[in-house]
Amino acid sequence: MGWGLTDPPQEEDGLALQEEAVPACKIEVPERLSVSYEALVRTGLSDRCVSVPPREASDAEILLVHSEEYLEGVKKTPHMTLEDLKEFTLQYGDVYFHPNIYHCAKLAAGSALQLVDSVMTGKVRNGMALVRPPGHHSMRSAASGFCVFNNVAIAARYAKQKHGAERVLIVDWDIHHGQGVQYCFEDDPSVLYFSWHRYERQKFWPNLRESDYDSVGKGSGAGFNVNVPWNEVGMENSDYLSVFCHVLLPVAYEFCPDLVLVCAGFDSAIGDPEGEMCATPDIFAHLTHLLMNLAGGKLCAVLEGGYNLTSLAQSVCQTVQTLLGDPLPQLANLRSPCESALESLQCVRSVQRRYWSILKHAADSATTDVSNKRIKLAKAEEEKAETAEDERSQEEKVWPEPAERLRPPVCSASVLPDDAACPDGLKRLVSSKDLGPLLVSRIRNRSMEDAGDADGVATFSRLYTLIEKMRTNEIGNGVALVPDVAAAVECVVQDLGSDLVSRVLVVCVGKEELNYATADGKMLVVQISGEDKEEQKGKYYIPVCLKKGCGDTVGFIQAVFGLLLPLGYEYDPGLVLLVRMPGSGVGDCMWQQLIGLLKGFAKGHTLVLMQTNDGACMGPTASALLGHPAPPLQELLTPLPDDGGALERMRERLQADWKMLQTTVSSGNGETAKS
The missing domain is CATH 3.40.800.20 (Histone deacetylase domain)
Structure with missing residues (x-):
């Protein structure tokens, strides 16, 4: 039994085209993969993993999630002129198509499927796929947020179809809401989707009402969609752990999945310009560990976001090292969860208690008076926050290098x-x-x-x-x-x-x-x-x-x-x-x-x-x-x-x-x- 790591695919850099057409895409760079993989090589972690070669996803596999019309449109992009690519791109939000992106997107989805095959057949116990472009924003007939094909959603349906998985848990710790995954499974009780995300009462991208805590799924899928909105920035390790202990883990154990898929976005780590959170890279060692006894250990993490190259590489290493079974770092001096995190936690537990017996005794949602007071305080601070936003974005976040995690001789x-x-x-x-x-x-x-x-x-x-x-x-x-x-x-x-x-x-x-x-x-x-x-x-x-x-x-x-x-x-x-x-x-x-x-x-x-x-x-x-x-x-x-x-x-x-x-x-x- 080993631990799988998909080899990162070779990609062409479309950054110059991205910056010209869609400035928001300038942070989604090839270096995201290269620094992550180089860190795994430098620390010796890659040598301890079973290499899982990438492959392209087939049309049939992509069509498990996406429409034929959308797939045929993306297929044409390698042959488009620059002007045609720009025009095609502008149909969608915060995404750019360059001539090689169709090939890269097929490799990203296919690499996730290769990992699922290796885990579900017992070739490896667990693993991580280092891929780009990411996938969790992509919808049935639309690209979105740097995402072309929805890698994890395709992997979930593939695991159900090919390997007979009856229940799949998807944990999305990326800082953006994976609306593409939610839309794909919101009426499906065989897939439990959990997402925490920066929300700020719908002011943060993708600015969707259905990203809030009370979007719990539809029809027979009601209760199988769990959203935890972060309404303030600066969340810390204690906030993340509280949500895992008091929401995700109880519900996940009641759900009892056959496979765990992680939308492993590390823009929720400290120093990231998108997330603006304060959780340190070593928290991902603990989040990974807490998921590893579910589904008999069958866990596949698939890279999503992460745009501070230093914290991204550190977070990837922390995740892989935990998958390899190394001792976890100590999280010293944990503080109380902040009031904003507690408000979200309380609301989620309250709305989900009708669907999960293990949460049956959770408290009611925060009172209207308390919530209104927090909203008024937030509005009062809004102008001040906007004035300071540029300064804050320029501040250089500093955090300690993760401690060395030494395996004992015995x-x-x-x-x-x-x-x-x-x-x-x-x-x-x-x-x-x-x-x-x-x-x-x-x-x-x-x-x-x-x-x-x-x-x-x-x-x-x-x-x-x-x-x-x-x-x-x-x-x-x-x-x-x-x-x-x-x-x-x-x-x-x-x-x-x-x-x-x-x-x-x-x-x-x-x-x-x-x-x-x-x-x-x-x-x-x-x-x-x-x-x-x-x-x-x-x-x-x-x-x-x-x-x-x-x-x-x-x-x-x-x-x-x-x-x-x-x-x-x-x-x-x-x-x-x-x-x-x-x-x-x-x-x-x-x-x-x-x-x-x-x-x-x-x-x-x-x-x-x-x-x-x-x-x-x-x-x-x-x-x-x-x-x-x-x-x-x-x-x-x-x-x-x-x-x-x-x-x-x-x-x-x-x-x-x-x-x-x-x-x-x-x-x-x-x-x-x-x-």
Whole structure:
């Protein structure tokens, strides 16, 4: 199994013709592909990918989306005079046809199809197609916004027709609304289209009313179109993550796609002249990671926009490196989502809750008074903003170079009893560090009911070694089978981890009582079980009760996306400790999904603790730790009203301390919530 990268096609430069005929097109340059590919070569990422050669899309494939009349018109462009090309171009908006663009557009669409073939047949696990011209604005009978053929829409219909995909998820993180994709699938319940885009209450291109949050699809496709409009510029990493956690991921898991297609436009990154957003390139590592356990890992990213060549190349590398399975960068110092982002988030959740049971308990839309006040404030600032626009566009945005993402020499290790078999791919730790008499004495004082003293000390000595090697990045992650998981947790977090890691995120699945203090912030404990716990032991202990227990997949998913992931991103741990208590009841598929999602924190340093008699779960655990995609979850049932309501009330209660849990706009004076 490999990771695919389509070779960028060779193109002729029509820039001089573009600038003369359509000045807006001057930013869509061939260097967009060359700098991206050169960055992949320079960093060695291209050498780790399976090369997928480009090909031209056939007429039949293009006609899956476009009209025959439009295709025949584009076919004539290579033979037109310059004046004829200009006249043909002026039929459409912000697009230019030069003599070679028909060939390039066929290669762009065909390259996306080549990638779909490679992923759907299992030749590669996932991949990215570096193509131009982009495609998501192109409509059935019209070019638009630099786009000639709609590469991703064609790919979706092709996957359904040739490979039998029943449900396709399209995630469009380009800064412009992909209206061509929306129009293509707005009445089709087999394709879920998600788009966030700069909107500014319809003042930003393509200036369409149907780009707003309440355009949810038509007929049987109602609810399968999800628009998140950005009504202000300057959105940051926290804004993007909030929308993923509180809208996209819950809906996507309920949809349960067979294939994920990404309209990978990087004009939503910092420094881009079109987007004017402030999200850094490393956010795309996390967005990609969060999608990779859907559809059994079958994901195809297809390049769309991105016009700052520096942030474009960095963002492409971050995306490809994540597809290759490298540890994710840490997103430190996440701030609260801004008020404008929260307003959009609240509106989207409110309008979509009638279609998706997992959002059933979302709050109502922002009140008319709050929305009107924000509109009035926006109008009051409009003249000032317009005056400063030219100055702002000339400002040179500066952001740090993405941190190097180093793969540890050992991906995954295990601490196991002598008589337990070690799963393939895991390194068995047999040696350990001398702990010293003081630490040994503390360990001996812990309860080890099912193990002799010597065995207990040896086990915890190996655990210490494993954690230390994670800290130095010699080992990526690990799993330990221990005789007493409660004692092991206490030992790790109070004796071992505190010496090595500044912050530990403890995720406990099961009802065993946890008895250690968490008030100093060195640990954040999130416990998911089927048992009511005391309300809270402070800010850093969060018990989540599911009435049907941890075997309730939809309730578990709600807890993970609505609480656990936002908490984890805001807490920013140095180690994740995942604890499977005896008799937890969590299913193997959900367990693998959980491990995969948690690997997005702490540069992937995740330690899984399980009881010795839970050894039957070692296979799924090892698979997830090694980076294999989790099997898709079964169809999610309607969540229990008690669970959904309780989780929503808990989220509302906790958001005073944890800002990433916010999903509603404040009713105050409308000022930004960012500190």
